[in-house]
Amino acid sequence: MSGALVQVLRSLLGDDAVLTDPEDLVRYEEGWRYGKGRALLVARPGTTAQVAATLAACHGAGVRVVPQGANTGLVGASTPDAGGGMVVLSLERLNRRLEVDPINRTAKVDGGLLLSALNEALKAHGLMFPIDLGADPSIGGMIATNTGGTRLLKYGDVRHNLLGVEVVQADGTVLDAMNQLRKNNTGLDLKQLFVGTSGVLGVITGAVLQVVPVPVQQATALVGCASGEAALLLLRSLERDLADVFTAFEVISAQALKPVFAHHEGLRNPYGAAEPPAYTALVELASTLPAAALDLPGLLEERLGAFLETEAGEAITDVFMGRAEDLWAIRHHVSESLRQEGKVLAFDISVPRSRMAAFTEAARALLASDYPFVRCCDFGHWGDGGTHLNLVWTEAGAPRPASELVPELQQRIYDLAVKDFDGSYSAEHGVGPHNQRFYEAYTPLSVRSVSGALKRHLDPEGILGTTRLD
Structure with a gap:
């Protein structure tokens, strides 16, 4: 069966788009953090029509498929199981469609397009896709996992910035829901069925995204907090006073912060030789207004100073204003530093x-x-x-x-x-x-029942993905 399927897929996609050599399969078989299996083969379609043809062929042959974008996920959902019988459907070549409408403030893209490529194209229009990540995922993968990122506080997650999708169902049927409207109250918002479902209901081959203007200025500070409760009171105060420009509020415990400076001498430790407080909050403001119209650093400094004068401010130990890249570098080195511990x-x-x-x-x-x-x-x-x-x-x-x-x-x-x-x-x-057993343990039976019914309707043969929804 596998030999026949290889021939069919090569006739549909081209010889170089179907990988069967074990050495070529390795990088598709292991996830970023979790997930390591064995693939029957890797198919790399370059168009939506080729994705549809690939899925139709696999569906007809009864061969299971796992969709894979940039393979940067952290729960093992983009890699095959250990059986050696799954096709990895890689979307790495599905990355040519990229249409920016600067007046509508939208981008129509292929599912395999990388986030970095999208933002590079948007830069010429003074725009960006506001989901900020350490990795460089594909857009289809971001939709399949409903990616959040460090600036969700201001911009929301992928779900909040998604207008339309194009999805190929398990049998190869193409579902075109590429809506470009922000207001379209004409029935079921079908795209939301596929957000955050790890590709088990369909393969996301295209999307219409809402994009935003790039801020022209930022103001960033590290704020030492004597307790977690103090950090939450600071959050409430800043959100109340600065909601229009408040973009990020990250918190790092002392136990997570100390390894950063122990393993990265090039990063400046604002606390010097002193013991850091229980928590350090990274606060960011951003605005599209120029500095001549709004003194953002001055505004942040003034609001932090006002908070220090309150009773809650007594639990603030330190305030360090600084360049955004320097302060974010501390935050972004935490995970790597902990691995060395x-x-x-x-x-x-x-x-x-x-x-x-x-x-x-x-x-x-x-x-x-x-x-x-x-x-x-x-x-x-x-x-x-x-x-x-x-x-x-x-x-x-x-x-x-x-x-x-x-x-x-x-x-x-x-x-x-x-x-x-x-x-x-x-x-x-x-x-x-990686967390399937916890889904089954904590998800209410009524929710699993509806989710399972959707899965059986859209993929009755159960060929898509390795995650169970029922």
């Missing part, structure tokens, strides 16, 4: 913003009581209720191997977030094989 178990969690500090303290108390050898090195997007709760320990100092500790810690932390704090076990990374 030992074994890292990373969580992508969200809870209601008002409960973020309490949740973090509860997690620390749990670890101190039952896992004293584990450090909680948390940081993340407190402005939108997300935190990357990173647990770090040395293998030599642990009483049990990581193979036992990891699933146990996952269960304990997720139970705490979901059951005790009304949170989510996956704030922005999506659902995939």
Whole structure:
């Protein structure tokens, strides 16, 4: 069967678009952080019509398919399983369509187009797609995982910036919902069915995106906070006074901050030799108004100064104004620095913003009581209720191997977030094989029933993806 399918796909796509050599398959078989399997072959269509033909051929042959964009996901949803019988449908060559309408402020793109290529094209029009990430994903992958990023506080996630999609269903049927309108109240908003579903309902081959003007100035500061509650009071104050220009509010714990300066001597430590406070907030304002019309750094300094004069401001230990690139460099080096500290178990969690500090303290108390050898090195997007709760320990100092500790810690932390704090076990990374069991544990049966019915309707043979929705 595989030999016949290879011949069919090569006749449809061309010889160089179908990879079967084991050495060529390796980079498509392993994910960015999780997910490592074996592929039957890799198909690399270059047009929507070729995607449709590929899926029709696989559907007819009864061969399962996993869609893959830039393969930068963090839950293993873009890689094949271990069986060796799945086709990886790579969209890396589906990247030619890029139509910018600067007056409508939209971009019509192929699903395989990279975020960096989109922003490079938008730059000439003074525009950008406002989802800011450390990785360089494909647009289709961003839609399939509903990517958030560091400036969600101002611009929202992908879902908020998506106007239309083009999707190829499992049997090769093309669904054209490439709406370019912001106002179109004519029935079911079909595109939303495919956002955040990891490609298991259909392969996203095109999109219409809302884009925004590039800010012409920024103001950035690091603010030392004696506690998590102090950080939340600062957030509330800045949001109340500066909502029109408030773009980011990132929070880094002392435990996550210290390894950054220990492993990156080139980064300036604003605290010098002093011990950093419990939390450091990275605050960013941005505006399209020129400095002559709005003194953004002055505004930020004045508002921070006013907050320091309040009772809540007594818990602020330090304020450092600085260049955006210098302060963001500190934030962006956290994950890499923690990996040099030992074994890292990373969580992508969200809870209601008002409960973020309490949740973090509860997690620390749990670890101190039952896992004293584990450090909680948390940081993340407190402005939108997300935190990357990173647990770090040395293998030599642990009483049990990581193979036992990891699933146990996952269960304990997720139970705490979901059951005790009304949170989510996956704030922005999506659902995939890495967290499938938690989807099944925490998703209400009624929701799984409806999701499963949609999956069976759109993909009755179950050929798309490795994630289960039912």
